[in-house]
Amino acid sequence: MAGLLSPSVMCADLLHLYDEIEKLDSLGVEYLHIDFMDNKFVPNITFDTNMVKCFKKPMKNIKRDIHIMAFKPEQFFDAMEIGEGDMVSVHYEACNDAHTVLEDIKNRGALPCIAISPDTPVDTVKAFLDEVYAVLLMTVYPGFAGQPMVEGSMDRLSELRRIIDESGKDVKIEVDGHVSWDHCGEMRERGADIFVAGSSSVYGKDYPLDEAVERFYSLVE
Ligand code: DX5
Ligand code: ZN
Numbered sequence: 001m002a003g004l005l006s007p008s009v010m011c012a013d014l015l016h017l018y019d020e021i022e023k024l025d026s027l028g029v030e031y032l033h034i035d036f037m038d039n040k041f042v043p044n045i046t047f048d049t050n051m052v053k054c055f056k057k058p059m060k061n062i063k064r065d066i067h068i069m070a071f072k073p074e075q076f077f078d079a080m081e082i083g084e085g086d087m088v089s090v091h092y093e094a095c096n097d098a099h100t101v102l103e104d105i106k107n108r109g110a111l112p113c114i115a116i117s118p119d120t121p122v123d124t125v126k127a128f129l130d131e132v133y134a135v136l137l138m139t140v141y142p143g144f145a146g147q148p149m150v151e152g153s154m155d156r157l158s159e160l161r162r163i164i165d166e167s168g169k170d171v172k173i174e175v176d177g178h179v180s181w182d183h184c185g186e187m188r189e190r191g192a193d194i195f196v197a198g199s200s201s202v203y204g205k206d207y208p209l210d211e212a213v214e215r216f217y218s219l220v221e
Helices: 017-026 049-054 073-080 098-107 122-128 153-167 181-189 209-220
Strands: 004-007 031-037 063-069 087-091 111-116 134-138 172-176 194-197
Touching: 004 209, 017 209, 031 049, 031 194, 049 073, 063 073, 063 194, 073 087, 073 098, 087 098, 087 134, 098 111, 098 122, 111 122, 122 134, 122 153, 134 153, 153 172, 153 181, 181 194, 181 209, 194 209
Parallel strands: 004 031, 004 194, 031 063, 063 087, 087 111, 111 134, 134 172, 172 194
Antiparallel strands: none
16 A cells, blocks of 8 residues: 555645645545644644534545544544544543544544554554554654654654554554654655655645645655
């Protein structure tokens, strides 16, 4: 499987989101990465649940990749209209019982994913490999775009790939945080499958969006 792209919409032109999503859709991008923050689990707020729901309006083929950085994430699923086609990541660190939350996502027809922050040991995910579509490996501390990668993230990525491969489960790895032009190729080599592209690549100022998307795919094929 070639690398899949999930541009981070919090890094997009927030005053032209409808056009931005239509453009990504027309470029054949697989996912739109939607960061939802509660200002408790992380000290920031991005989009409310109504916006997360409305992001579906312009979508034809592109799918929602919803990254919920919030305590008790299940409280927001109805308002976001979580359902078929959605990929939904909840933080291990933010759930009382992540197994129940992941089952809830699955029962809604969506793809359940477990996210781990940089200070959470990678082998934590072993308990979830039977019930997730992907592991979202944070390579920055969640909450803000534009941060540098946390030291040691590349080795954590290789360790995560090894753990998943040894389990024999078909679980994908999504990387999120400073997935830059310089880092994305190495991340692919170390086993990443889905790339959250934000301010340090697709939404950087180096290339127009269509050229940036094409360049990204060439680096992670
Ligand atoms: C941060 C978010 C990321 C962020 C990525 O908490 O989860 O998705 O938007 O932005 P960059 O690529 O600038 O780190
Ligand atoms: Zn994210």
